[in-house]
Amino acid sequence: MRKIYIVPNFVTTANLFCGFYSMIAAIQLDFVSASWAIVGASVFDALDGRIARLARATSRFGVEYDSLSDLVSFGIAPGILLNQWALLRFGRLGWIAAFIFVACGALRLARFNVTSDILPKGFFQGLPITAAAGMVATFMLFNESVNWPTNYEGFSLFLTILLSFLMVSTIKFPSMKEVNWHSKSIFWYLLAGVLVMILIAVKPEVTLFLILSIYI
Numbered sequence: 510m511r512k513i514y515i516v517p518n519f520v521t522t523a524n525l526f527c528g529f530y531s532m533i534a535a536i537q538l539d540f541v542s543a544s545w546a547i548v549g550a551s552v553f554d555a556l557d558g559r560i561a562r563l564a565r566a567t568s569r570f571g572v573e574y575d576s577l578s579d580l581v582s583f584g585i586a587p588g589i590l591l592n593q594w595a596l597l598r599f600g601r602l603g604w605i606a607a608f609i610f611v612a613c614g615a616l617r618l619a620r621f622n623v624t625s626d627i628l629p630k631g632f633f634q635g636l637p638i639t640a641a642a643g644m645v646a647t648f649m650l651f652n653e654s655v656n657w658p659t660n661y662e663g664f665s666l667f668l669t670i671l672l673s674f675l676m677v678s679t680i681k682f683p684s685m686k687e688v689n690w691h692s693k694s695i696f697w698y699l700l701a702g703v704l705v706m707i708l709i710a711v712k713p714e715v716t717l718f719l720i721l722s723i724y725i
Contacts, residue, residue, distance in 0.1 A: 517561035517571055521578050524553035528582025535590045540649055543590050547646035548717065550582035551639050576618050583642035584614035591645055595665035606669045610645075613673040614638045620677075633682045636675035640682070640721060644672060647718035654714035675725065682724070 527550035534543035557575060561567045588611040596603030617638050628634055648668065652661050708716040 514561065514564070514568060514571065516564065517557045517567075518574060520553050520557040520560055521571065521575050524550045524557065524575075524582055525578040527553065528578065528586040531582070531586040532589050535586070535593045538593065540590065540594045541653060543586070544646035544649045547582065547586055547590070547642050550586070551643055554579060554582070554639055572622070576622060579618055579638060580615055583638045584611045584618075587642040587645040588614075590649065591665060591669055594649055595662045596669070598662055599666060603666070606666055606673075609673045610641070610669050613676045614641065617641075617676040630684060632684050635678050635680060636672065636682055636725065638676060640724060641672040641676050643717070644668070644721045644725060647714070647721055650714040651718035654712075 527546045531543045531546035531550070534540070534546060554575070557571075561571055588607040591610065592604050592607040596607055599606070617635055620635070621633075624634065645668070648665070705716070705720070
């Protein structure tokens with residue numbers, strides 16, 4: 510067996526833990542905790558690959574483990590959250606829509622695994638599953654925070670189908686992997702990053718939802 514590196518895979522396990530906890534919280538109708546757990550999982554997912562590359566600890570095992578963890582945290586967990594929080598009133602249509610989200614997320618991960626070496630690094634083909642799951646989680650937090658007066662259940666059904674379609678589409682979504690950190694404009698990137706962090710600190714439920722909405 511090839512080497513299995515402890516640190517990046519431990520971070521991936523933290524991602525998996527957050528996804529599992531999100532499912533438990535959603536089943537217990539604690540939707541706020543379930544949503545924040547998905548957000549936490551996305552943070553660990555962003556860290557594990559970078560830690561592995563910085564430590565030169567990448568491995569095929571880590572890639573496969575990361576994909577399996579992502580399916581739990583960003584496919585099954587938000588699917589259960591959607592069903593328990595907003596789609597139960599639609600009966601069979603609701604849980605089928607939630608399953609479509611999970612299935613499209615799995616297809617998105619499988620396609621990424623087989624095309625990541627041949628596609629340009631400057632964009633993603635289809636909406637990343639992490640962004641789709643983040644949109645579900647932050648929409649729930651946004652709705653809870655501002656008490657959105659609209660029919661959130663009907664909008665959630667529409668959002669579920671839309672995100673599912675975007676994940677398996679061939680639409681190009683920008684990636685930050687090819688940002689030129691030596692560019693003269695890097696100062697403006699840093700300034701924008703500071704402003705975003707301030708807004709997140711002030712009102713994370715609203716800011717995170719708006720950022721993902723603009724990205725999508």
